[in-house]
Amino acid sequence: MQAEQLKPSEKPERERIGNRVEIADTIAMKELTMKRLLVLTFLMFLVGSVAHTQDKAGHPDEHVVVKAGSIKWGPAPPSLPAGAKAAILVGDPTKSGTPYVLRVMLPDGYKIAPHWHPHDENATVLKGTLLIGTGEKFDASKMEELPAGSYMRMPKTMRHFAAAKGETILQLHGVGPFAINYVNPADDPRKK
Numbered sequence: 001m002q003a004e005q006l007k008p009s010e011k012p013e014r015e016r017i018g019n020r021v022e023i024a025d026t027i028a029m030k031e032l033t034m035k036r037l038l039v040l041t042f043l044m045f046l047v048g049s050v051a052h053t054q055d056k057a058g059h060p061d062e063h064v065v066v067k068a069g070s071i072k073w074g075p076a077p078p079s080l081p082a083g084a085k086a087a088i089l090v091g092d093p094t095k096s097g098t099p100y101v102l103r104v105m106l107p108d109g110y111k112i113a114p115h116w117h118p119h120d121e122n123a124t125v126l127k128g129t130l131l132i133g134t135g136e137k138f139d140a141s142k143m144e145e146l147p148a149g150s151y152m153r154m155p156k157t158m159r160h161f162a163a164a165k166g167e168t169i170l171q172l173h174g175v176g177p178f179a180i181n182y183v184n185p186a187d188d189p190r191k192k
Contacts, residue, residue, distance in 0.1 A: 064090055076104060079180040081189050083107050089171075093178035101173045106130075106164035113187035114138055114161045115180050121154040121172065128168030134160045136183045159183055 066089045076084035084106050091100030103126070114136050123130070125146050132152060133143040138161045145165070146152060154160055172178070182188040 066090070071103065073105060077178075077180075078190050079188070080104070081110070081112065083110055091176070093174075093176045095176045098176045099173070100176055100178065101171065102178070104170045104172060106168045106170070108164060108166050108168075110164040110168070111138070112162045112180075114159050114183040115187075116157050116159050116183070117154070117181070118177070118179055119156050119174055121152075121156075122174050123152050123154075124171045125150045126169040126171055127166075129165035130168055130170060131163040131165055132160060133162075134158060 071087045071089070073085040073087050076086040080086075084104055086105070087103045089101040089103065092098050093100040093102055106128070108128075125148050127148050129148070130146040130150070130152075131140075131143040132146060132154075133139060135142060136159045140163070143161075143163065185191060
């Protein structure tokens, strides 16, 4: 007795559906594997790009140590009122796209008129007290005290003003260029 040969359309319904499910499962597994491979490739590219960008931004693969006693203070940039001192710890705050860390020493009573920056400003108070306020007019009643150990981030273009209570040392970090734009051009020390 010979087994009957069934045409595909005559195969039992369960067998035809089972084959379709197996084929669909195989296709789904291949698609999932491809998606995982694409995600992995993208992540490897991203990590490589970030590492390459940091190298180009002036961060050589070396350890940097700056001890407090070795900091060389000099005059602050001319965009700040006279009396402040500054020290660049790493990077170049004048170069676009370059990370930097710098310190600024402000004497007691020092004031910075309302201004803004083209990039976010990140500041840590290391000594003294920074008084900070937001707005286009200097208003001491709107200032908040940031004692030593405090941190603040001022978003780019936000108008703000500052003062020092006691000798105050700030550590600023960000990505260059570091620039100060005064709300009232007459307050800009570079124009006096």
